[in-house]
Amino acid sequence: MTTLSTTLAKRLEDPRLFRQYAYVDGKWTHGNDGREEAVHDPATNEALGHIPLLEDAQITAAVDAAEVAFVHWRALRADERCERLLAWYDLIQANREDLATIMTLEQGKPLPDARGEVEYGASFVRWFAEEGKRTYGETIPSHIPNASLGTIKEPVGIAAMITPWNFPLAMITRKAAAALAAGCPVIVKPANETPFSALALAELAERAGIPAGVFNVVLGEPAAVSKILCAEPRIRALSFTGSTRVGRLLIEQSAHTVKRLSLELGGNAPFIVGPDMDPKEAAYAAVAAKFQTAGQDCLAANRILVHESIHDEFVEQFSERMAALTVGNGLQGEIDLGPLIHRQAVEKAAAIVDDAVSKGATMIGGDQSQAPGDNYFMPVLLTGVTPQMKVWREENFAPVAGVTAYRTDDEAIEMANDTEYGLAAYIYTHDIRRIWKLLRALEYGMVSVNSVKMTGPPVPFGGVKQSGLGREGGATGIDEYLETKYYCLGALGSVSGS
C-alpha cells in the first residue's frame, strides 16, 4: 500500500491494528473486483490508506457467516459470552493509545478527546458484558387452570449496525457489545470516512476469542451495502446511528423484511439559561456543550435560549470564552477544535452562517482567514437568531452556535420544542420549580440540568420525535437485541399453582 499507510502504521505501538481490509467470517478480506476507496486525514487531506469496496455477494457472504456463527454463539452460556467481552474490553484498554491515534488521524478530533472516546467506547463493552448475565424472563401468575406461564428472553438473531464518522469507536461498541452479550452475531458497516477504528476493533475482537462470523466489518458503497442489509430477511435487527435523512431511508428499505429497528438520529439541542444563573458560569457551560468534537456531536447545544435579563452579559462571556478556543491539527497538544470531517462540512457551515446573517443575525467570531487549513471552520456565535433561519431549523454539525433571548419560561419551552428533533436538551438554572416545569415540558429523550456531561453506560440514550427510535445503553439497551418468548405450560395438574 501507499507510503502514507506505512506512516500511519509506524505511529502505532502495534502496527497490526491498522487494517486495510474488511473482516468477514474471521478473515481479512479484499474486494473481489479490486475496487478501493481512499481514506483521508481531515487535518491535512492526505490519504491515510485505502479500504476495499466489497461486491454484493461478499456482503451476503457476511450474512451467511453470521448465520452459521449464531448457532454456537447463542448456545454459549451468558457468563461465557461475558468472559469473551471482558477480554475484548481489556484489549481495547491495553491498546487505547493506538486506538486514539487512529481515531484522531481519520476523524480529526484532538488526541485527548480521542482517548476519552476510547475509554467511553470500552465502558459499553464492560457494561454489556455484565448486563448479558441479567436478561431475566418472568413468571406470570396463571389465569389458566393447571398451567404455568412465563417468559424467556432470546437473542433476536443477526444484527446489522450502520455507524457514523463523528464517534467512530463508541457508536460501534454501544451497539455491538449489547448485541453480542444478548447472543446475536453482528455485521458492522462503519462510515467510509472512519473505517480504521472499526477494523482495529475487529482485530481486537479476534484476539479476545470472539469466534469467526460473530463480529464482522463490511465495507463498500454506503447506499448499496445498506440496501442489501435492509433487504436481507436473515438480518433481524438493524441499529443505525446517523442523520435523520438516512434514518428515514433505512426505515423504508427495512419495511419489506419487518426488522427490529433502533435509530439514533440527529439532534438540535436547546440550551436554556434561567434568569437566576451567573452568566459566566452558564456561558462557559454552553461553550463546552457546543464545541465538543468541533460541534460535530448529536448533543451539541445549537440553540442557546437565554433570559433577556442576562442575555447581553452571557453573550459577552460566551464570546470571550469562544475566542480563547484553539483550532488546529488534533495531533498537536493543547488543541480544542480539530478540523471538520471534510470540505463539504465547511461549506455547509458557511452557508448556515450566511443565511442567518442575511436574515438579520449578528455574527461574532468566525474569522475564516485564520483557519489553519481547508477543512477548518473558526467558531461562530450568531446572536438574534429566529425560527426562520437555518441555524434554528437544521442540525449544523459545525462550530456554529445561535443565541436568542426569551422573556418567560413558557416562551423558552415553545422555542425549545420548535424543531422536528428531540434528542437532548440542557437546562441551566438553580430554581427547582423552573427546573421541574422545563424538564416535564421539553419534548426530548434526554434532559440535562446544570451538567454538560450526561452520557455513559448506565444511561438510556436516545431521542423522541425525528431523533430516533429505541434506547441504547442502560438497563434496557440490551432489549434492542432480545425477543420475549411467552410460554404456557399446560396440563400440569395440581402442582402448577401460580
Ligand SMILES: NC(=O)c1ccc[n+]([C@@H]2O[C@H](COP(=O)([O-])OP(=O)(O)OC[C@H]3O[C@@H](n4cnc5c(N)ncnc54)[C@H](O)[C@@H]3O)[C@@H](O)[C@H]2O)c1
Ligand atoms: N443520536 C445519536 O446517538 C447520534 C450519535 C452520533 C451521530 N448522530 C447523527 O449522525 C449524523 C452525522 O453522522 P453522518 O454524517 O455519518 O450521518 P449519515 O447519516 O450521513 O451517515 C451515517 C451512516 O450511514 C451511511 N450512509 C450514508 N448515506 C447512506 C445512504 N444513502 N444509505 C444508507 N447508508 C448511508 C454512512 O456511510 C454512515 O455509515 C448527525 O445527524 C448526528 O446527529 C446521532
Ligand SMILES: N[C@@H](CC=O)C(=O)O
Ligand atoms: N456524544 C454522543 C454521540 C453523538 O454524536 C454520545 O455520547 O453518544
